[in-house]
Amino acid sequence: xxxxxxxxxxxxxxxxxxxxxxxxxxxxxxxxxxxxxxxxxxxxxxxxxxxxxxxxxxxxxxxxxxxxxxxxxxxxxxxxxxxxxxxxxxxxxxxxxxxxxxxxxxxxxxxxxxxxxxxxxxxxxxxxxxxxxxxxxxxxxxxxxxxxxxxxxxxxxxxxxxxxxxxxxxxxxxxxxxxxxxxxxxxxxxxxxxxxxxxxxxxxxxxxxxxxxxxxxxxxxxxxxxxxxxxxxxxxxxxxxxxxxxxxxxxxxxxxxxxxxxxxxxxxxxxxxxxxxxxxxxxxxxxxxxxxxxxxxxxxxxxxxxxxxxxxxxxxxxxxxxxxxxxxxxx
Numbered sequence: 001x002x003x004x005x006x007x008x009x010x011x012x013x014x015x016x017x018x019x020x021x022x023x024x025x026x027x028x029x030x031x032x033x034x035x036x037x038x039x040x041x042x043x044x045x046x047x048x049x050x051x052x053x054x055x056x057x058x059x060x061x062x063x064x065x066x067x068x069x070x071x072x073x074x075x076x077x078x079x080x081x082x083x084x085x086x087x088x089x090x091x092x093x094x095x096x097x098x099x100x101x102x103x104x105x106x107x108x109x110x111x112x113x114x115x116x117x118x119x120x121x122x123x124x125x126x127x128x129x130x131x132x133x134x135x136x137x138x139x140x141x142x143x144x145x146x147x148x149x150x151x152x153x154x155x156x157x158x159x160x161x162x163x164x165x166x167x168x169x170x171x172x173x174x175x176x177x178x179x180x181x182x183x184x185x186x187x188x189x190x191x192x193x194x195x196x197x198x199x200x201x202x203x204x205x206x207x208x209x210x211x212x213x214x215x216x217x218x219x220x221x222x223x224x225x226x227x228x229x230x231x232x233x234x235x236x237x238x239x240x241x242x243x244x245x246x247x248x249x250x251x252x253x254x255x256x257x258x259x260x261x262x263x264x265x266x267x268x269x270x271x272x273x274x275x276x277x278x279x280x281x282x283x284x285x286x287x288x289x290x291x292x293x294x295x296x297x298x299x300x301x302x303x304x305x306x307x308x309x310x311x312x313x314x315x316x317x318x319x320x321x322x323x324x325x326x327x328x329x330x331x
Contacts, residue, residue, distance in 0.1 A: 012199035015164035018065040031173040044305040051313030059090030065162030080143035082136040087153035092121035105139035154186030155247040164192030178304040181290035184208035185239030187249030194256035205258040209293035218260035235285030263292040284315040
């Protein structure tokens with residue numbers, strides 16, 4: 001079934017169909033009110049803890065929906081994807097659950113710790129190139145040669161609809177939501193949430209949050225077309241990197257997202273510390289982007305009911321401790 005990008009009714013249907021497919025096998029993650037941060041920031045602050053999803057991030061939702069949308073013949077041939085992180089973990093679990101063969105491409109210089117984690121998850125790992133963009137391009141071409149479906153981390157409507165189920169759960173738990181702040185990399189999560197909420201509650205606002213060192217979506221929306229921008233290493237490494245040319249997430253974000261906020265590395269580290277200090281959660285850099293956005297633009301959200309999507313919690317404890325040493329705390 002086709003779901004035109006610009007038609008919110010079709011998008012809502014796509015998300016609700018996805019939820020019916022995946023609901024029995026995902027975690028309906030907690031929406032938790034934060035009295036401490038609400039008082040400190042002047043908003044009614046809620047956290048949507050997607051770090052508690054299977055594989056530690058929201059990515060399992062989209063991966064499972066994509067595989068369950070395939071035909072039996074497509075499943076029998078297997079699929080190909082590319083990821084060194086959360087998407088790879090989500091795909092590995094989904095493929096195992098569905099009995100679908102998965103070839104997962106990684107850059108040749110992928111961190112050994114990530115390779116070990118993905119190997120343990122059960123995927124057939126292949127290596128090519130030294131950048132995520134090159135690896136993904138090769139994986140897509142290889143999938144075509146093998147007659148397998150390529151599953152993009154974000155540039156796929158079934159994947160986006162699966163990620164949009166986060167928005168469905170938010171609205172079910174908080175019908176009075178005013179704003180949702182969402183981490184942005186390729187844009188699949190924010191597009192999915194925004195597309196669903198704009199169809200069900202048009203008055204709700206959805207904001208993407210990017211690290212200033214990798215703000216591809218903001219620059220592209222400002223320019224009116226997908227563009228490349230200089231980038232630097234960021235604590236939010238799960239959202240780092242460019243957006244594939246022709247990606248469907250760009251027009252979705254242009255249609256449904258209210259704006260993109262950018263935050264500094266200092267603000268991001270402070271948000272990671274805050275989440276740990278106030279709620280006892282260890283989250284990865286990308287998972288703290290929404291809170292960083294709220295602290296940076298708090299006046300914009302004063303008095304409003306704000307949901308912060310914590311997209312993932314996959315970070316090595318040693319790295320987390322280097323970013324968030326004991327005793328450092330600020331709002």
